[in-house]
Amino acid sequence: MIEPKLLKGFRDSLPEEELLRKTFIARIEAALRSFGYVPIDTPTLEYKEILMGKSGEETDKQLFTFQDKGDREVGLRFDLTVPLARFVAANEQHLVFPFKRFHIAKVWRGEKPQRGRYREFYQADFDIIGSDSISADVEILSLVMELLGGLGVHNFKIHANDRSLVHTIMEKEGLLEFESRILQIVDKIYKIGAEEVERQLCELVGETHIPALAFLTKGITNPSEFFAQIKNKYELNNIRLEQVYQVFQARNLAHQIVIDPAITRGLDYYTGLVYETFLDDALSLGSISSGGRYANLTSLFSKTSHSGIGGSIGLDRLLAYLIEKGTFAGTQAHADVLVINFSEQDLPLYCNVAAELRKSGLSVEVFPGQAKLKKQFSYADAKRIRFAIIMGEDEIKAGKIKVKNLAAHEEKVFASVQEFILLECAWQKPPKTLPT
Amino acid sequence: MIEPKLLKGFRDSLPEEELLRKTFIARIEAALRSFGYVPIDTPTLEYKEILMGKSGEETDKQLFTFQDKGDREVGLRFDLTVPLARFVAANEQHLVFPFKRFHIAKVWRGEKPQRGRYREFYQADFDIIGSDSISADVEILSLVMELLGGLGVHNFKIHANDRSLVHTIMEKEGLLEFESRILQIVDKIYKIGAEEVERQLCELVGETHIPALAFLTKGITNPSEFFAQIKNKYELNNIRLEQVYQVFQARNLAHQIVIDPAITRGLDYYTGLVYETFLDDALSLGSISSGGRYANLTSLFSKTSHSGIGGSIGLDRLLAYLIEKGTFAGTQAHADVLVINFSEQDLPLYCNVAAELRKSGLSVEVFPGQAKLKKQFSYADAKRIRFAIIMGEDEIKAGKIKVKNLAAHEEKVFASVQEFILLECAWQKPPKTLPT
Numbered sequence: 001m002i003e004p005k006l007l008k009g010f011r012d013s014l015p016e017e018e019l020l021r022k023t024f025i026a027r028i029e030a031a032l033r034s035f036g037y038v039p040i041d042t043p044t045l046e047y048k049e050i051l052m053g054k055s056g057e058e059t060d061k062q063l064f065t066f067q068d069k070g071d072r073e074v075g076l077r078f079d080l081t082v083p084l085a086r087f088v089a090a091n092e093q094h095l096v097f098p099f100k101r102f103h104i105a106k107v108w109r110g111e112k113p114q115r116g117r118y119r120e121f122y123q124a125d126f127d128i129i130g131s132d133s134i135s136a137d138v139e140i141l142s143l144v145m146e147l148l149g150g151l152g153v154h155n156f157k158i159h160a161n162d163r164s165l166v167h168t169i170m171e172k173e174g175l176l177e178f179e180s181r182i183l184q185i186v187d188k189i190y191k192i193g194a195e196e197v198e199r200q201l202c203e204l205v206g207e208t209h210i211p212a213l214a215f216l217t218k219g220i221t222n223p224s225e226f227f228a229q230i231k232n233k234y235e236l237n238n239i240r241l242e243q244v245y246q247v248f249q250a251r252n253l254a255h256q257i258v259i260d261p262a263i264t265r266g267l268d269y270y271t272g273l274v275y276e277t278f279l280d281d282a283l284s285l286g287s288i289s290s291g292g293r294y295a296n297l298t299s300l301f302s303k304t305s306h307s308g309i310g311g312s313i314g315l316d317r318l319l320a321y322l323i324e325k326g327t328f329a330g331t332q333a334h335a336d337v338l339v340i341n342f343s344e345q346d347l348p349l350y351c352n353v354a355a356e357l358r359k360s361g362l363s364v365e366v367f368p369g370q371a372k373l374k375k376q377f378s379y380a381d382a383k384r385i386r387f388a389i390i391m392g393e394d395e396i397k398a399g400k401i402k403v404k405n406l407a408a409h410e411e412k413v414f415a416s417v418q419e420f421i422l423l424e425c426a427w428q429k430p431p432k433t434l435p436t
Numbered sequence: 437m438i439e440p441k442l443l444k445g446f447r448d449s450l451p452e453e454e455l456l457r458k459t460f461i462a463r464i465e466a467a468l469r470s471f472g473y474v475p476i477d478t479p480t481l482e483y484k485e486i487l488m489g490k491s492g493e494e495t496d497k498q499l500f501t502f503q504d505k506g507d508r509e510v511g512l513r514f515d516l517t518v519p520l521a522r523f524v525a526a527n528e529q530h531l532v533f534p535f536k537r538f539h540i541a542k543v544w545r546g547e548k549p550q551r552g553r554y555r556e557f558y559q560a561d562f563d564i565i566g567s568d569s570i571s572a573d574v575e576i577l578s579l580v581m582e583l584l585g586g587l588g589v590h591n592f593k594i595h596a597n598d599r600s601l602v603h604t605i606m607e608k609e610g611l612l613e614f615e616s617r618i619l620q621i622v623d624k625i626y627k628i629g630a631e632e633v634e635r636q637l638c639e640l641v642g643e644t645h646i647p648a649l650a651f652l653t654k655g656i657t658n659p660s661e662f663f664a665q666i667k668n669k670y671e672l673n674n675i676r677l678e679q680v681y682q683v684f685q686a687r688n689l690a691h692q693i694v695i696d697p698a699i700t701r702g703l704d705y706y707t708g709l710v711y712e713t714f715l716d717d718a719l720s721l722g723s724i725s726s727g728g729r730y731a732n733l734t735s736l737f738s739k740t741s742h743s744g745i746g747g748s749i750g751l752d753r754l755l756a757y758l759i760e761k762g763t764f765a766g767t768q769a770h771a772d773v774l775v776i777n778f779s780e781q782d783l784p785l786y787c788n789v790a791a792e793l794r795k796s797g798l799s800v801e802v803f804p805g806q807a808k809l810k811k812q813f814s815y816a817d818a819k820r821i822r823f824a825i826i827m828g829e830d831e832i833k834a835g836k837i838k839v840k841n842l843a844a845h846e847e848k849v850f851a852s853v854q855e856f857i858l859l860e861c862a863w864q865k866p867p868k869t870l871p872t
Contacts, residue, residue, distance in 0.1 A: 002489070004525040004737040007481055007510060012523055014530055015474035015537065022465075022475055029458075034794045036771035036801035036819070039458055041449035043442060043556055044480065044512075044542065045500070050438055064481070066502030069546055074443060076480075087448055089440040094450055096818040098804045100770075101451065106480065110505055120479055133805030134780050142787055146794065243780075250784035301440040334536075335472035344570050344679075348686035351578055358470045358582065365472035368534045369569030382532040383472070 009111075009119030016332045021122075023331045024319050025104055028124060031147040035139065037102045037126050042083040044106075048073040050086050053300050062109045076108040080125045088129060089301035097130035098308075104315075116316070127310030129297060134240060136309050137273045137293065138247045144277055144289050144311065145256060151318075152327055155280040156288075159260035162241035162273050163292070166216075166261060172234045173212050178205055186216045189262045194218070216261050223259040224249075244273065271295040273309060282321055288314045334363075334383035336425075340376050341367040342392050349396065353389060356417045362425065380406055387424070445547075445555030452768045457558075459767045460755050461540055464560060467583040471575065473538045473562050478519040480542075484509040486522050489736050498545045512544040516561045524565060525737035533566035534744075540751075552752070563746030565733060570676060572745050573709045573729065574683045580713055580725050580747065581692060587754075588763055591716040592724075595696035598677035598709050599728070601666075602652075602697060608670045609648050614641055622652045625698045630654070652697050659695040680709065707731040709745060718757055724750045770801075770819035772861075776812050777803040778828050785832065789825060792853045798861065816842055823860070 006012065013021065029039070048065045052075075065075035077083050080103045088095065104124040113119060126143070128136045141158055148156055170179045185200045194217045201217070202210055220226045227242040241259065248254045265274040272293030279285060291311025298306045322328060337357055339350045347366070354364040365385070367376045380388055390402040390411075403420055404411045414420040442448065449457065465475070484501045488511075501511035513519050516539045524531065540560040549555060562579070564572045577594055584592055606615045621636045630653045637653070638646055656662045663678040677695065684690045701710040708729030715721060727747025734742045758764060773793055775786045783802070790800040801821070803812045816824055826838040826847075837850045839860065850856040 001739070002486055002736050004486070004522040005483065006479060006526070007483060007504075007508065008506070010479035010481060012479070012527060013477035014527060015476055018475040018477050026462075034799050036774075036799055036821075038451035038770050039454040040451055041454050043446035043448070044544070045443055045446060045556070047441065047443060050440070053438070061505075064504065068443075068500065069497075070444070072443065086440040090442070091448060091450060096770075096815060098815075100801070100804075108480070120481070128804055131804040135777055135783060135802060135806070136804040138783055138787065139802065139804060142791075146791065247783045247787065251788060300438050303437070334474050334532075338472075341571055347571060347574055347683045351574065351683065352687060355578075355582065361470075363470050363472055365536070366571060366575065368536075368564055368567040368572040368575060370571070379532060379534075385472075 007119075009113035009117075011118060011120075015334065019332050019334075020323065020328050021319065023328055024322065025122075025124075025315070027151060028147065028313060028315075029102070029104065031143070031150050032102045032126055034146070035100070035143050037100045040084075040087060040101045040103055041105065042077070042080075042087050042103070044076055045074050046077060046083065046086065048075045050301075051075045051077060051082055053082060062111055064108050064110055078109050079107055080105060080123050084125070084127065085298050086301055088306055089298045089304075092302070092304065098136065099129045100127070101129070102126040122315045124313040124315050125310060126312070127297075127308050129306050129308035129310075131309075132307055134243050134247075137240075137244050140273075140291060140309050140311055141244070141248070141257065141275065144275075145253060147313070148277075148289075151322060152325075153279070153322075156256065156277055157258045157280065158256060158275050158277050158289075159258045159263050160241065160244070160273060160275045161259070161261050161263040162239075163264070163270050164272050165239060165241050166264075168236070169212075169215075169230065169234065173209065175205060175209060175213075182213070182216070183264045186262050187264045189217065220259045220261070223254075226259065241273065265290065265292050269294055275311070279321060285317045285321060286314070288318045288321070290314075332384060333386065335365045335385050336362045337364040337387045337389060338376070338380045338383075338385045339364065339366040339389045340373065340391070341370050344370055346391065346396065349391065353391070353401070353417055357389075357421070360421045360425065362421075377406070443555075445549035445553075447554060447556075451770065455768050455770075456759065456764050457755065459764055460758065461558075461560075461751070463587060464583065464749060464751075465538070465540065467579070467586050468538045468562055470582070471536070471579050473536045476520075476523060476537045476539055477541065478513070478516075478523050478539070480512055481510050482513060482519065482522065484511045486737075487511045487513060487518055489518060498547055500544050500546055514545050515543055516541060516559050520561070520563065521734050522737055524742055525734045525740075528738070528740065534572065535565045536563070537565070538562040558751045560749040560751050561746060562748070563733075563744050565742050565744035565746075567745075568743055570679050570683075573676075573680050576709075576727060576745050576747055577680070577684070577693065577711065580711075581689060583749070584713075584725075587758060588761075589715070589758070592692065592713055593694045593716065594692060594711050594713050594725075595694045595699050596677065596680070596709060596711045597695070597697050597699040598675075599700070599706050600708050601675060601677050602700075604672070605648075605651075605666065605670065609645065611641060611645060611649075618649070618652070619700045622698050623700045625653065656695045656697070659690075662695065677709065701726065701728050705730055711747070715757060721753045721757060722750070724754045724757070726750075768820055769799075769822065771799040771821050773798055773800040773823045773825060774812070774816045774819075774821045775800065775802040775825045776809065776827070777806050780806055782827065782832065785827060789827070789837070789853055793825075793857070796857050796861065798857075813842070 051063060052059060063075045063078055068074050106120055107123050108120050110119060144158060170176050181204060185197055189197050198217050201213055223245055227239050231239060245257060248257050263274050263276050270292035274292035276287035277289040278287060289311055293309040295307050296305045297308055339354050341350060350366045354366050357364045386406060388404040388406055390404060395402050401414045401417060401420060402411055403414060487499060488495060499511045499514055504510050542556055543559050544556050546555060580594060606612050617640060621633055625633050634653050637649055659681055663675050667675060681693060684693050699710050699712050706728035710728035712723035713725040714723060725747055729745040731743050732741045733744055775790050777786060786802045790802050793800045822842060824840040824842055826840060831838050837853060837856060838847055839850060839856055840847045
């Protein structure tokens with residue numbers, strides 16, 4: 001006998017959990033599709049050389065790598081960004097640019113497993129590649145808004161910044177040499193607090209510069225005023241972040257955007273707009289969607305430069321929040337209707353009734369076997385099934401259908417399957433037709 | 437620069453292909469859900485010992501196995517059956533039996549790559565575990581029928597057999613010692629022909645037994661007559677395969693079932709009903725859905741015995757056939773509508789119109805950047821987008837919307853977004869609401 005054990009950091013997904021995850025991912029994909037993003041897929045295994053890129057020992061430690069039977073050094077992907085870069089470089093001539101893709105798939109990291117952290121988990125990424133335009137910046141933020149709105153989440157703020165604006169201010173202030181160290185300090189603001197950040201900045205650049213760096217530590221309460229001030233102070237014509245912000249002002253959506261120069265994200269990668277998203281009533285979850293603009297996605301793999309902007313959804317965090325809110329209550333029912341199996345002699349009738357109900361978009365089981373009634377009803381309860389169809393000898397003789405509403409503990413008799421559907425299934429899903 | 441190359445036997449999935457596959461898999465999942473099957477998931481990586489089970493060198497050669505950084509012998513799953521057995525043994529107490537699950541996921545095999553054969557591919561499995569009943573046998577065949585019917589495929593035959601019936605006949609004929617060798621020969625009938633099978637059988641068991649084995653080689657044209665004959669000849673009371681067949685006779689669906697004793701499937705594993713499914717107009721594709729009844733799924737991992745019946749869909753084969761038939765024509769459009777971007781000054785308007793259209797279930801892009809009109813239209817063509825919304829200076833002044841039907845090369849002017857939706861988008865998908 002072999003013990004049916006799992007590897008450390010890996011887990012099974014039971015039906016209730018998997019039903020939730022599938023419903024949730026389908027909703028996210030629908031939102032991405034509604035903006036014209038299209039799915040791609042890449043192999044689970046890639047050459048280790050490609051996965052590693054320029055990364056160092058830390059990544060190597062986390063990677064699941066091995067020598068395959070052809071003596072190639074290979075590994076399981078640890079994110080969806082490196083495979084995207086490889087994909088774009090390899091398939092350039094087959095893609096339509098600006099290329100808007102999404103990818104929701106598993107990745108693997110050999111990190112020390114912790115509570116809620118696994119070695120196999122999902123990532124959900126979306127990108128517009130091949131557009132430097134403000135339109136693309138606006139779209140990424142609009143997408144996050146409509147995606148969350150579509151899930152019934154309205155109490156969130158998108159914290160947005162522009163790395164190039166911060167860069168310009170550093171330049172004008174003569175602090176360019178300190179830029180990356182300043183950003184490293186500011187990046188810790190939500191952990192160590194504004195006061196400590198200010199102290200460390202003071203230590204780094206001296207007290208005289210602190211007033212000019214206040215925008216990084218104090219927060220911005222009035223963005224329009226802030227933009228006017230720095231345009232005036234540094235003699236700037238246009239501020240791209242302001243132009244993006246103004247689109248949301250014009251659309252009456254600016255209340256969901258916080259201009260937040262403390263958002264820095266990865267130091268090497270992002271070059272323009274960067275954003276993180278926080279839920280008003282669940283700040284402790286951290287950002288549920290983050291991303292930004294990069295100057296060149298494919299520098300490792302191609303001579304052609306591909307700039308773009310992208311983001312990701314923190315699937316696990318957001319799903320945990322939505323479950324808590326009850327957004328997906330009811331999606332864990334295994335079926336809508338159970339046809340009680342009194343006698344396998346009557347299987348043709350049970351099957352025909354089930355088939356007719358399915359045509360109306362219902363999910364229907366015929367109990368597999370002629371078990372005791374009590375057992376069949378507790379099966380329905382355990383699977384959260386709503387209705388039981390009772391066609392015993394009497395009902396069959398009378399040509400009627402008895403239906404028990406299992407939640408309401410109510411029985412009703414109908415003249416036909418169609419009558420039951422008409423009178424009791426107003427909540428039913430629409431019939432599943434082929435997309436046209 | 438690193439060459440963006442793929443491992444041998446692995447491939448990228450470009451948007452057109454991935455859109456098709458996702459639409460197709462969603463349809464199959466909907467059919468499985470309509471029968472009350474629920475999804476599960478298992479880890480990509482498992483202990484090698486678990487994956488290998490009792491299999492020998494052949495499986496070992498095909499497995500992607502390695503030592504992980506904790507010195508554990510691990511491997512990528514090579515099918516979904518071994519993980520299911522491990523899953524059921526490990527989670528017994530959390531499952532509702534009879535347990536009806538499906539699992540559509542990738543598996544990996546280090547086979548020599550051939551045309552149309554990859555080292556990473558999808559499997560789609562469904563099972564009822566914990567039911568010995570005829571109802572379960574009937575359900576598996578009904579499911580295959582409704583699933584194919586739902587995809588618009590009606591010209592198929594399910595070839596069904598019962599391993600226990602063949603076993604009984606062997607016993608009655610005194611041929612039990614030859615059973616597995618007889619089945620090995622019969623299994624080749626579609627490759628080597630009935631005549632050669634008969635010759636080999638004759639060589640094995642002698643000429644006197646050949647008439648009694650004719651049912652294995654000659655095909656059965658009249659199942660009812662066949663069942664009557666063997667009941668009479670061997671003094672059998674009930675033939676389970678006949679009981680299953682009679683359900684489909686009563687439902688007027690027997691014309692889609694062929695009683696075919698030459699169907700044997702895996703010799704060690706299956707113990708009851710076995711089936712394969714062939715398309716009348718594409719026999720050369722081979723079986724597009726196969727499966728059968730087994731006596732004990734979890735013998736390797738648990739003292740509790742779990743019998744059941746299951747099947748799988750040949751996703752790649754069936755999808756290739758449906759694409760050929762044009763079933764999924766139109767699903768490769770990246771979006772329904774492109775809003776032309778004349779000037780980023782008007783982004784708030786473009787975004788608002790796009791948001792309004794999305795509320796009606798349409799997929800809408802705003803062109804990312806103010807490129808030349810010609811470029812924007814060829815972008816729409818390349819992405820198979822149906823409508824372009826034209827809101828230039830004149831239209832904005834007049835408060836109208838001009839829409840170009842890109843397939844029909846027709847322009848029309850509408851007073852509002854709603855008028856356009858009402859008059860031109862009768863084909864639109866229903867608005868995406870949360871399932872209740």
